[in-house]
Amino acid sequence: MVALPALRRLATLNRSWGLLSDFKYEQTRPDIFYGNLALDTSRMVNALSEDISGVSLDGLKVLDVGGGPGYFARAFEDLGATYLSVEPDVGEMSAAGIDVHGSVRGSGLDLPFRSNTFDVVYSSNVAEHVSDPWAMGEEMLRVTRSGGMAILSYTIWLGPFGGHETGLWEHYVGGAFARDRYQKKHGRPPKNIFGESLFNVSCKDGLAWGASVSNAELDAAFPRYHPQWAWWMVKIPVLREFAVSNLVLVFKKH
Incomplete structure (x- = not known):
């Protein structure tokens, strides 16, 4: 695993607290939640x-798998990257009213790009919404150029936010229970429906898949929102399923 000195400088407790505080705005003020998340x-x-390639994003071609309504485009273009995104949901693409000139409608399971195209391919909080997250990971690696970087970040089911908007504890009883309780309480189904658009994805399975990849090296695995002094949790079985919350897998393609 790579030491990641540049990233460790960013991974502070203040940063973690700020991201956690924004979570309450996900449904009511997505501009606040996703705007700050995109910047981070x-x-x-x-x-x-x-840390991995020795260069900044300035001038690099970046593909965002599941880019959503456009907040991420602004953040990456401000860093000098050429940004493209793939999003299967037209509603998500237009939700914020942001014009993203490089946004393509398509599935992460069958990316509409040639192999070895992008310098950086990343996906944030999407893998838990597809039925085969590791197939999506393989597609991400396929379109990453040799020597490029692929980053897969996803919410772990047994973490406190595994149930997404259906609650902080209800999903521990069961995904169907959390879904039905939300609908009864709010009079409408949740945005993320267990078994259809929200799935049980574990930390263990992600790490096992990352170690099995043949065309890339797994250079880093760490909790997305934790300060750097808490990254050790990824190494502890069972604990990591509950405490890591969001796992980031970072690959350098051969």
Whole structure:
């Protein structure tokens, strides 16, 4: 594993607290939640590029798998990257009213790009919403150029936010229970429906898949939102399923 000095400088307790505080705005003020998350994500990916490849994002071609309504485009373009995104949901693409000139409708399971195209391919909080997250990971690596970097970040089911908007504890009883309780309480189904658009994805399975990849090296695995002094949790079985919350897998393609 790579030491990641640039990223460790960013991974402070203040940064973690700020991101956690923004979570309450996800449904009511997505501009606040996703705007700040996009800024943090661009900084994280830039630091990872410096640590893994020795260069910043300036001038690099970046593909965002599941880019959503456009907040991420602004953040990456401000760093000098050429940014493209793939999003299967037209509603998500237009939700914020942001014009993203490099946004393509398509599935992360079948990316509409040639192999070896992008310097950096990343996906944030998407893998838990597809039925086969590791197939999506393989597609991400396919379109990453040789020597380029792929980053897969996803929410772990047994973490406190595994159930997404359906609650902080309900998903521990069961995904169907959390879904039905949300609908009964709010009079409408949740945005993320367990078994259809939200799945049980574990930390263990992600690490096992990362270690099995043949065309890339797993250079780093750490908790997305934790300060750097808490990254050790990824190494502890069972604990990591509950405490890591969001796992980041970072690859350098052969």
